[in-house]
Amino acid sequence: MEGVGRMEAEGNGRGYLAERGWRSWAFTLDHKRIGAMYLWTTIFFFLAGGLFAMLLRLELLSPQARYFSNHAYNVFFTLHGAMMIFLFIIPAIPSGLGNFFIPLHIGARDVAFPRLNLASYWVFAAGFLVIIGSLVAPMDTGWTFYTPYSAKSAAAVTTLSLGIFLIGMSSILTGLNFIVTIHKLRAPGMTWHRLPLFIWGMYSTSIIQVIATPVVGVTFLLLAAERILGVGFFDPAKGGDPVLFQHFFWFYSHPVVYVMILPAMGIVSEVIPVFSRKPIFGYKAIAYSSVAIALGGFLVWGHHMFTSGMSPLANTIFSLMTFFVAVPTAVKVFNWTATLYRGSITFEAPMLYALTFIFLFIVGGLTGPFLGALATNVQLHDTYFVVAHFHYTMMGGTVMGFFAGLHYWFPKMTGKMLNEKVARAAWALIFVGFNVTFFTMFIVGVRGMPRRYAEYLPKFQVENVISTIGSAVLAAGILVMCWNFLHGLRKGAPAPANPWRALSLEWRAASPPETENFHEIPHVTDWPYGYGTPKA
């Protein structure tokens, strides 16, 4: 916060990875290193959460609980959900790729508050350490922690609440940092309408993080207070209301699905024009639809609670709002498709993942209205249809967008190229495995198979076996992809500064970028999507 600056003098031209030793990472103020630490951490929890998913699929091979007890199964799906949501999908793109690329995209040397940025990583680390500590008595409540069960469960709910509170605090600090960075540190000439669409996505995301996260923070404080002090906000015996917990929880947890998806949409908006060699279609529509999704997303949380006993009027309003919020999402999909139209498309790994995002997200998106409509919701509520819909949007959407970003920016982040053939093979396994795993869930869901049970009716077994086989293919694909990353990191060919002939500013920096990002702060004269013109 001090005004004395020393930055200008220090462009020593060394890559940001040059310095060695753990201190150079643990105390770094460099947004690129902090982003890299988030990426390592979140990918670790992605694999850990994935391991629990594989255990679930293993158990679901047979209609009776065979390998694990019911309690163990409950613990597994809770840990799968909680890890994937709080330790992977919420922080992965914003805190990982966002940290790395926001300053590079807007032509800045760092984020607005580098110390706060480092602090937010360590608050995050404290949070996941506390969460790991809570595994002494692991949660079996599902990742939604609904009262009254979570207020009475013997699991370490209080400890876990503290962990999630810390994770939330880290999320708020990161969002705050990004909002200020995007407002105040744009390079000369970088007007709002010349910003890369990834930045628009990240900006909208940050708004949600700052506004929604404190509410879930208080919710978990109240849950802890319920257990420690005996306050009764959510306890009907004391006049409280368990549904109030659901309102508080979803007031955060619905908008937060847009924290997950908006940055991924931003990545797709970057990748599609580069590999179609065409200007993005409908720049302003995509940009403002991000903001519209962020704001509209605050008005639909009740659609998670249609069967909780809310008033019919509230149900109707939430249902209507849910249909409205689908509009800006569709706007994006139409614009990406229009960008592809008559482009010179090439199918490098980032593009494959970006196209997969569009395809799977359309499936996930179009199955949303069935859940948003009141009549069908009653049938589909808490069935595998919800699981399938959620995974098509979150894994098929966000995670594919994340993979697109990892492949797209790998040369920039590491200075090494990936093996393209292995990358495509991994993609093929992931694409096939994903669809086999989750499409079957739509089918058993419509036929009435409820989620979150270790046992199920024998008539659903064929589909469940198919789904488990699919999940093995999916896991194999992810392992191949991870191997490719590690191999590329160690033995990849040196990457040029701009391997994809892209126009946004990060490609003007070296690969890997030097500590100060740019020799000289660039002067921006145009938007970053002028593909197919004489310049690119």
Place this chain on the structure above:
Amino acid sequence: MSGHSGEHADPAVAFESAKLGVWTFLATEVLLFGALFTAYTVFRMKYPELFRAEHAKLDRVLGAVNTVVLITSSLMVVFGVDAIKRGKARLFEACFGATILLAAVFLCIKYLEYTAKFHHGIYPRTNLFFSIYFMLTGLHGIHVLLGMGLLSYVIILSRRGRFSASYYTPAEMSGLYWHFVDLVWIYLFPLLYLIG
């Protein structure tokens, strides 16, 4: 550490960034208390008699005194920031010191109120009104404590001669935070102590 100073070349940008950062943080804080105010509203509508009967057990005089104490502390912050803008570091430190002193008085009075309640067997678990009372005032009390730490840190910075008429960003920013803490109490006092 990678040659990052963590500071901005342009002091004007640094000041504007800090200001936007603090206001954004305060937006977060509004939502933090907002959830509890929502719970207050919900339960007040549901149990108006309970709230009418229970709120009478709070000590209005002590609440009113505390309101005056906090508003005065905010006034001291205003004087302090005004002083440092004119480069008067000693006056600034005196004003912020007075703020911390008043904050301590506030917490002492709060302590007296809490112990009196406990003495009468009133705890957070007693009923929904006191659940809300203790959660809201407790969360606010934590903010007062954090604010005291923050203001002390700013005074130390000033003792080290870091501020001048041209640079006083941490002083103004911590002042903004303190006004927010004061403002929350200005809502808490009537909602909990006065409305029947």
